[in-house]
Amino acid sequence: MSLLKGVFGGQGDALLTNLRKIIRSGLSSTVGFPLDEIVIDYRGTAKDLIFDDDFIDRLLKTQKDDSSCFSILALLFPDLDFTQSLDIDHLHPSASFRKKRLDLHVGFGNPGGRPFYENIENWNGIANLHLLNSSKNKSKQDEPLNQWLAKQNGTKEEDLLIPTGTDLSFGAFESFIDSRAAFLKQMLGSLVGKNDADGP
Structure with a gap:
């Protein structure tokens, strides 16, 4: 998901610091890896991980x-x-x-x-x-x-x-x-x- 969205292109350090925080807090959860929380946290930013029909259609035009x-x-x-x-x-x-x-x-x-x-x-x-x-x-x-x-x-x-x-x-x-x-x-x-x- 990160590769397809290119989220690690710039400002990687700040992104990783925040991701680490979300992952650490999710480790105590029984749910497992906190992917949903990461998606929600970055929604509406330049680093969002939302994959909708339009985005997938654009991927297929690559x-x-x-x-x-x-x-x-x-x-x-x-x-x-x-x-x-x-x-x-x-x-x-x-x-x-x-x-x-x-x-x-x-x-x-x-x-x-x-x-x-x-x-x-x-x-x-x-x-x-x-x-x-x-x-x-x-x-x-x-x-x-x-x-x-x-x-x-x-x-x-x-x-x-x-x-x-x-x-x-x-x-x-x-x-x-x-x-x-x-x-x-x-x-x-x-x-x-x-x-x-x-x-x-």
Whole structure:
């Protein structure tokens, strides 16, 4: 939660002093770690830990080269071996969204049409990204997602956090993004204990 919110960016000493005070007072409690008290104490400040729908939606728009991208993906893929070299990679390859490739594409089977494909927030954001072992990533190259996944032994859609039954064809890219974003939003919400303005 702290990493995603960037609460330790500045004024770390003052923040830690106050957190230590809250944690020490919570140690005598039978409830355990006083997360709710911390969330309440920092509500309305620049260091708040409120995770509402709007904030999670913004997290899902995080771009591949953003410094927080790896942290978000690491949260979503906790079972990966982080001792290996891992790459942030596009599920639908970025090369597919270049103008020349889009000019060759016949039919955009989504309500948003071609502009949806051209919008970098859609193809370069968390909903189209995953973490992949470096050697596997090199072998993937610019291969279309549905073709690449069909050749992967033991790798299923759910391993890539793609809801079962999602259309993986390039022509269904908008519905793919909508479906995966909704799934990731639910996951992130449960990981950070999604809350709203009324409390944790």
